[in-house]
Structures are given as structure tokens and as C-alpha cells.
Amino acid sequence: MGTTSPGIDGVKSRRRLQLVGDVAAPSNDDFLVRVGRGDREAFAMLYDQIAPVVYGLARRVVRDAQIAEDVAQETLVEIWRQAPRFDPSKGRAMSWVAVIAHRRAVDRVRSEQSHRNRDVLVASERHGSSNGDEISAAIVREDTRIEVADSLACLTDVQREAIQLAFYDGRTYSEVAELLDIPVGTAKTRIRDGLIKLRDATSSIGGAP
Amino acid sequence: VNMPGRDDIHLLAGAYAVNALDDLEARRFEQHLTACSSCRDDVTGFVTALGTLAASAAELPPRGLRATVIQAVDQTRQTATSVSKRPHNQRHTLAFFAVFSIAACTAFAVLFVSQSHKNSQLSAKASVVEAADARTTQLVGGAGQIRVTYSSQENGSVLLADGLASAPAGQVYELWFISNGTPQRSDVPVRCNAACFDSHRTRTGLGFGACDYRRTDGRK
Numbered sequence: 416m417g418t419t420s421p422g423i424d425g426v427k428s429r430r431r432l433q434l435v436g437d438v439a440a441p442s443n444d445d446f447l448v449r450v451g452r453g454d455r456e457a458f459a460m461l462y463d464q465i466a467p468v469v470y471g472l473a474r475r476v477v478r479d480a481q482i483a484e485d486v487a488q489e490t491l492v493e494i495w496r497q498a499p500r501f502d503p504s505k506g507r508a509m510s511w512v513a514v515i516a517h518r519r520a521v522d523r524v525r526s527e528q529s530h531r532n533r534d535v536l537v538a539s540e541r542h543g544s545s546n547g548d549e550i551s552a553a554i555v556r557e558d559t560r561i562e563v564a565d566s567l568a569c570l571t572d573v574q575r576e577a578i579q580l581a582f583y584d585g586r587t588y589s590e591v592a593e594l595l596d597i598p599v600g601t602a603k604t605r606i607r608d609g610l611i612k613l614r615d616a617t618s619s620i621g622g623a624p
Numbered sequence: 625v626n627m628p629g630r631d632d633i634h635l636l637a638g639a640y641a642v643n644a645l646d647d648l649e650a651r652r653f654e655q656h657l658t659a660c661s662s663c664r665d666d667v668t669g670f671v672t673a674l675g676t677l678a679a680s681a682a683e684l685p686p687r688g689l690r691a692t693v694i695q696a697v698d699q700t701r702q703t704a705t706s707v708s709k710r711p712h713n714q715r716h717t718l719a720f721f722a723v724f725s726i727a728a729c730t731a732f733a734v735l736f737v738s739q740s741h742k743n744s745q746l747s748a749k750a751s752v753v754e755a756a757d758a759r760t761t762q763l764v765g766g767a768g769q770i771r772v773t774y775s776s777q778e779n780g781s782v783l784l785a786d787g788l789a790s791a792p793a794g795q796v797y798e799l800w801f802i803s804n805g806t807p808q809r810s811d812v813p814v815r816c817n818a819a820c821f822d823s824h825r826t827r828t829g830l831g832f833g834a835c836d837y838r839r840t841d842g843r844k
Contacts, residue, residue, distance in 0.1 A: 451702075458697055462690060471683030484686050491693045492700055499702050510671050513678035521643040581644040582677050588639040589646070600632070607638030611666075613673035 443508035451498040458495055461508075466491065468509065469516045476520035476585040483520075490519045521585040569616045574609035581606050637663045641670035687754065 443464050449457035469490050473483040493515055501511055567575050573595075580591045592602035633656050639645050640653050657663055755775035 453702060455694075455697065459694060462693060466685045466689065466693075467682040468679050470685035470689065471681040472678045474683055475681045480686070484689060487685060487689060488693055488696065491689075492696045495697045496700060496703050499704065507672070507675065509679060510675035513675040514671060517674065517678060518643055578642070578677075581639065581642045582674070583681065586644065587646055588644045591644065600635075603632075603635045603639055606642060606644060607635055607666075610638040610641060610670045610673055613676065614669040 443512075444503040447494075447498055447501050447508040447511070448503055450495060451501050458498075461494075462491065465494070465509070465512050468512065469494075472513070472516045473520045473523075475583045476517070477524045482523065486520050486523050487516075490516045493519065517582070524585040567613075569612045570609050574605050574612065577602060577605035578609040578613070634660070634663055634666075637666035638670060641667050641674055 441460075443461065446457045446461040446464065450461055466487070470483060470487040473486040473490065474480065477483050477486055494512060497515070501508065567578070570578065576595060577591050580586045580594060581588060586594065588602045588606055589599055591606070592599040595602065597605075633653065636645060636649065636653050636656075640650060645653060653663075657667065755778045757777050758773055758775045
């Protein structure tokens, strides 16, 4: 990666070099292993790394900020509880965390109460918030948007739509079929084909020398 | 309710990975997983994609959450490493771990390091924006506009370049701070449509009206 090309290529290679440099620092995996041994200090550090993901995912799935906060709290305590089961040789901490967080959020949103609440919230979210909150939200949005676009760019429009409904909205594939007015078999296939592409895209990024 | 026949049960690996099966189907599929290694491989691969999708949704948690969680954790016992009984609603997740544990996926190391790096940046940005002395100012120039939030308490500034025209190919923007009449270039390249964080650059006494950004050749 010793490129000397300026501009956009230059920015990219700097960024990658920096990431490679980070590998030496304690990773989420290290923290989670320590948490699994009952290390509360490590948990506080892990919290700072994973709470934005846990909360953000809950917020995407359940919409309601208050319910999302409850779900995030439950999830984070659950992560503490189950941490002794984490084995870094068998998977990355962030995937482990994501599985727990998504399952929790989906369980919550499938209760009728949450479905009602989130419909109300879509409407109320459109009204303004305070300046500081708005900027915080914008920062996070701008930051994540590029990565989301990157990871979803490989999908066709119909695959993206199906994955978004299933993953970010917590819908079953039958609901996805109904919402998109397509046969259930098609919904099933779109989700699967989309995930295959995402998986392959992920491994080609992660596996680059 | 859609009952998959024997022929298409393999197609459910994707829906299973994103928790898009109802309880009955999920149970049937888990049973199928015990006998089908290709579906186990699929689910394992999909879980890493799921990690990426989840990380992409990162958002600043409410300020009070940290203290609440830490306090709750103080009063919560961890599970033993080998546990045979568990509450019903954790069934999916735990079955999932079992599947996930079948193959290690080291290829994703770089990606998740990137995520963890991003999240620590996120915390730094959050502390600036949420600081009691945080102030935001808007800079307008020929290329568009940017917003800068800065805090002396946190000794940093956060730049939001969401109103900036794309830099020409091969070029990036730079941000210059003027401190006591001396221009200093920020170490952080300014990406369009991105927010960046710059530590040790507050210059609150001078005001950001003196800041400028311009196109450069991107060399450092």
C-alpha cells in the first residue's frame, strides 16, 4: 500500500494504513474476553465501543427512542451476562454483539405495542429537534452513510429493499412479501441472494492484503 | 403461515440469519441446521454480513444510558460458561451462536477494527458536540458551506461538511485554522459529506470566521 498517488487514492490508503495500525491496540475481542472473566472495567471500555451499534440498531428496528433505549439497556446487560460464552477463536466480538442486539430488537418490535408506537414515531420524527441533537444526529448520519452505501451498493434495488425491511425494520419474510406485494418465495430468495452478495463483498474488503 | 417443503428449506438460511422467520419456522430450520452443513456455512457467513449491517446503524446513545447500564451490570451475575437451562426467549440467539461457532471468520478483522476505530471517533465527536461550552458556527465559501462545532473544554472541533461541493478528482479539501495570525493546517483531510474530528484545535478565542478551506493536491 505504498502508493504515492495523490488525492482520493491518497486519502484511502492513509485510512487503511491507520486501520492496520489500530490492530495492535486492544480490540473489542480482547475487551469482550476480559468482560467474560468478570472484568467490570473492561466492560466500561467495551461499552464505549459497542453502545453506538447496539443503540443504533435498536433505534432502527423499534424506532421509538424510549423503547430503543430500553432494548439497548437490556442488550448491553445481556452481553455482560453472556460474555463468558464468547470465544474469540470462533468469531468476532462485533458479530456476536450484533446477533444479540438484533434478536432483542426484533423480539421487542414484534409485540403489537411496538408496532403501534413506531408508526406514531415516524410522523413525530419529522418535527425539529434541538440544535445540538440535530448536529449530533447529522454527524452520526454522515459518518455512517458512506459505509452503509458502500456495503449496500453491491445489491440490486429489490434486494436492498428486502434486506432493509427484514433487517432494519425487523419484518418477517412473509411481511416483506406482503409489503412489497411479491410472492413469499421471491422475498425469501431476495433476502438470501442479498446476504450472499453482502457476505462476499464483506470478505473481499476484509480479506484484501 | 408458510411451511417450506423439504426442497426449499435451504433458501431459509438468509431469512433465518436476519431473524425474519416466525418462531415455528425458526425452530424447524434449527432442526434442519443440525443435519445440513451447507446451511450452517451459509448462516455463519451471513452473520458476519449482519455484523456489518448492524455496525452501519451506529448512533449516539442517550447520555444517561451508560450510567444505567453500568449500574445494572454491577448487580447482575454472569452466566457460567456451561449452562444447560436458559429462558425461552434466548433460544434463537443461542442456537445461532452454536452455528456461528462452527467456523471462525478471521477475514473480517480489518473491517471490524475499522468499526471500532469509527466508534471511538464517534465518542470523541460526541463529547465535543455535547460539551457545555460547545458552539457551532457556519462557514460559507465558494465551494459551499460547512458547520464547525468546537469546545475548549473538550479541546477539539467537529466539522460537518454536508454542504460542500465534491472536490475535483484527485484533490481533497484542507481546513486551515488561524491562530494568533498564524495559519495552521489541520491534519485531517476534509471529506465531502462527512464529519471529521480534530483534536487540539479549538481556537475559540479567535472565532472560526478566520477559518478557510481550499482545494489542495492532497499531498501530506
